[in-house]
Amino acid sequence: MLRNGLIFLMQKQNKEMKQVKLFDKEFRISISEQEIDRAVQALADKLNADYEGCACAPLFLSVLNGSFMFAANLIKRVTFPCEISFVKLASYHGERSSGKVTELIGISDALVGRDIIIVEDIVDTGNTYEALMATLMRHQPRSVKMATMLLKPAVYKKTLPLDYVALEIPNDFIVGYGLDYNGLGRNLPNIYTVI
Numbered sequence: 001m002l003r004n005g006l007i008f009l010m011q012k013q014n015k016e017m018k019q020v021k022l023f024d025k026e027f028r029i030s031i032s033e034q035e036i037d038r039a040v041q042a043l044a045d046k047l048n049a050d051y052e053g054c055a056c057a058p059l060f061l062s063v064l065n066g067s068f069m070f071a072a073n074l075i076k077r078v079t080f081p082c083e084i085s086f087v088k089l090a091s092y093h094g095e096r097s098s099g100k101v102t103e104l105i106g107i108s109d110a111l112v113g114r115d116i117i118i119v120e121d122i123v124d125t126g127n128t129y130e131a132l133m134a135t136l137m138r139h140q141p142r143s144v145k146m147a148t149m150l151l152k153p154a155v156y157k158k159t160l161p162l163d164y165v166a167l168e169i170p171n172d173f174i175v176g177y178g179l180d181y182n183g184l185g186r187n188l189p190n191i192y193t194v195i
Contacts, residue, residue: 020192022181027174027192031167036149036177036191039166040070043147044077046164047117056142057081058115061107063132064088065186066121069178070149070166074119082117089128111139117164121178122150124171126158133160149177150191 020027051058057080062071064086075084087107116136123129129146136144147164154171156162175181176188185192 017188017190019195020175020185020188022175022184025173025181026195027176027185028195029190030172030174030193031169031177031191033189035167036189037073040073040149041077043164043166044074047074047147048077048079051078051080051082054080054115056115057083058117059111060084060117060119060147061136062086062119063121063128066178066180067119067149069186070121071119074147087132089132107135107139111136111141114141116141116144118144118146120146120148122152122174123148123162123165124152124155126156126160129160130158150174 018029060071060075060078060082062068062084065088071084075082085107118129118132118136120129123146133144145163146161147166148162149166151162151165151168152171153168173181173194174191175185175194176191178186179191180186
């Protein structure tokens with residue numbers, strides 16, 4: 001099936017997409033929806049243990065666009081009082097980081113004295129994380145923690161702590177579960193690695 005640069009290659013027996021083609025690239029499934037679900041639950045369990053009984057009602061700050069699926073699935077599993085808000089940053093063009101982070105939608109909530117939990121889809125170089133931390137610290141929060149669905153440890157060279165990491169992956173280009181290739185693939189429930 002072809003539509004707007006997207007081709008799905010489906011396994012006929014169970015209709016699960018083992019491979020997808022987005023524009024000029026083919027991807028194979030590398031992390032299943034079930035593996036993702038288990039990793040998100042494990043991360044939520046850690047957060048629930050750390051914030052159990054906390055009266056601080058931390059603010060989850062989800063970094064759009066990529067973290068929307070992870071943020072939605074994570075927040076449903078959180079058992080302590082909390083709030084959620086969103087910030088939109090960009091550093092990717094196509095399949096590579098531009099090295100420059102652009103703030104597209106700013107922070108509008110009062111953050112002074114708040115406990116913040118950043119929710120990211122992926123941390124690779126850490127440039128986005130570093131830029132966001134610099135912005136957040138100007139708002140004088142009480143604490144800032146990082147919760148990321150994915151980490152590429154081979155390319156992360158920053159000294160900022162990564163408090164909650166669901167999964168570590170190799171330095172491959174991936175799509176699905178909120179991550180895209182030129183706008184396509186975010187809706188895929190699995191994570192796919194470029195072939």
